[in-house]
Structure formats: C-alpha cells, structure tokens
Amino acid sequence: MPPWQTVYTISPSPDSTLALEISKTGLMRRKKHMLFFENFIGELAFVHEHPEASRLSLSIDAGSVTCRDRWLKPKQRQMVTRYAREEALAADRHPEIRFTSTRISAKPLRGFVVEGALNVRGTNRNVRVNVVINPMKRGRFQIDGDSTLLLSDFGIKPPSMLMGLVGTHDEALLRLLLWAAEPGGTEA
Numbered sequence: 316m317p318p319w320q321t322v323y324t325i326s327p328s329p330d331s332t333l334a335l336e337i338s339k340t341g342l343m344r345r346k347k348h349m350l351f352f353e354n355f356i357g358e359l360a361f362v363h364e365h366p367e368a369s370r371l372s373l374s375i376d377a378g379s380v381t382c383r384d385r386w387l388k389p390k391q392r393q394m395v396t397r398y399a400r401e402e403a404l405a406a407d408r409h410p411e412i413r414f415t416s417t418r419i420s421a422k423p424l425r426g427f428v429v430e431g432a433l434n435v436r437g438t439n440r441n442v443r444v445n446v447v448i449n450p451m452k453r454g455r456f457q458i459d460g461d462s463t464l465l466l467s468d469f470g471i472k473p474p475s476m477l478m479g480l481v482g483t484h485d486e487a488l489l490r491l492l493l494w495a496a497e498p499g500g501t502e503a
Contacts, residue, residue, distance in 0.1 A: 323456060323495035325357035325373065333375065336488040337466075337473075346386060348483065350399050352412075354379035359448075359456060359495040366448065371416040371429055371458075377406035403471045409436045417441075429460070435469040444489070454497030462489045 333355055339346040354376035362368040382395035400406045416431035426447035433442045446460035464487050466473055473483040 321361055321363070321497060323359040323361060323454075323497055325355070325359060325458070325493050325495045327353060327355060328494050330492070331494060332490060332492040333373075334490050335464075336490060338484045338486070340473075340482045340484055347384075348395060349383055350380050350395075351383055352376065352379050353381060357414075357493070357495075359458065361448075361456065361495075366427065367419050367421060369416075369419055369448075371414070371419070371431070371446075373412075373414045375412040375414075377404040377410055377412050377435075380404060380406070403466070405436055414442075433464075436471070438469045440468050444491075451494075456495040458491065458493040458495060460489075460491045463487070464489055 333352045335348075335350045337348045337350065338344070339348070352375050355373055357371065357373035360370040378400055380396065380399045382392045382399065384392060384395065387395065404412070411434075413434040414431055416429050418430040419427050420430075421427055422445070426445060429444045429446045430441065431444075432439050442462055442464065444460045444462040446458060449457040449459070451457055465485050466487055467485050473485050
C-alpha cells in the first residue's frame, strides 16, 4: 500500500443506512417499500492527494435484508422481508451482494461518481453511484450516496398481486449513508 493511501473500514453502525427504496404501482402507487441491509463490510482505500485514485468495495449479506415499512402490519413486513430474501435476492443460493469500484471521477460541483461492478444473484452489472465523501473527526469519513437500479437487470421480477392491480416498479433507488473508520479509529 503506498504511503499516501489509507484503507478505511466500513461496517454497520447505528448511524449507517444501506437500503433500497422501491415504489409501489397500481392501487398502492403512493407507497414505497424500504428494504434495509443490516450486515455488510467494506473498504475505502482513500488517496488523500488524489481522491479520484481511491477505491471503494462493499460486501453485503443478502440474507440480512429486512423490511421496515411502518405503513405495513408486522406480519406484512415479515412477508415482504421473506419475499425479498428468498425470492428476489435468492439469498440461500447467492448469499453475497458485492460492489467493487473501477473508476471514481469528480463531479463539477460536489462529490464523485463512483463507477463499478455490482453483483446481485450472480449477475454482474456496471453501475454508477453518486457519492459525497465527507472527512469527519477521529480518522473517519461519512459516505453519502445514491443510485438508480433496475431490478430486472439482475434477474429480479417485480412482484404483482391481485391480477396486477398492486405491484412494484422495476426501478429501485439505492441509498447509502456509511461510515469509514481509519484502522484503530473510533466507530460512528
């Protein structure tokens, strides 16, 4: 590792968010499902003088997905979680969701576009994530980002019920708020 690069560890914390937001269709079109991933680990190899030379990687436990929709009853949340885990993500056959950056470029006003390979259900797709990396105190960074994904790109068929009157869109919004800590640094 070059002396100008520091590898920061990304792990879950009470302040972290790694979630998919999926809008409903039909009769429920004003509602959204929020699916959170509770277990993940990653690294930010940050190059202080040249942030564009940095690298980001994440490994997400597909089985850790959970639905936290407050507008659903507990049993309904369990059903959505089970569907996401067993059907959509097939976590028993594909336990890991993986992202590895291949390119980071500065945006004109603020932040970066992080391009990389996202592997979901054994399917690799190139994605672009809009990211702002904020240095914090005590050797930490806050990574705030989002990306729009198509579920069908990963072989995930959006569910529908009641003869198509209720379902979800193919498009999903990935939202992340992560904390990267320097080795020996204090977690969030």
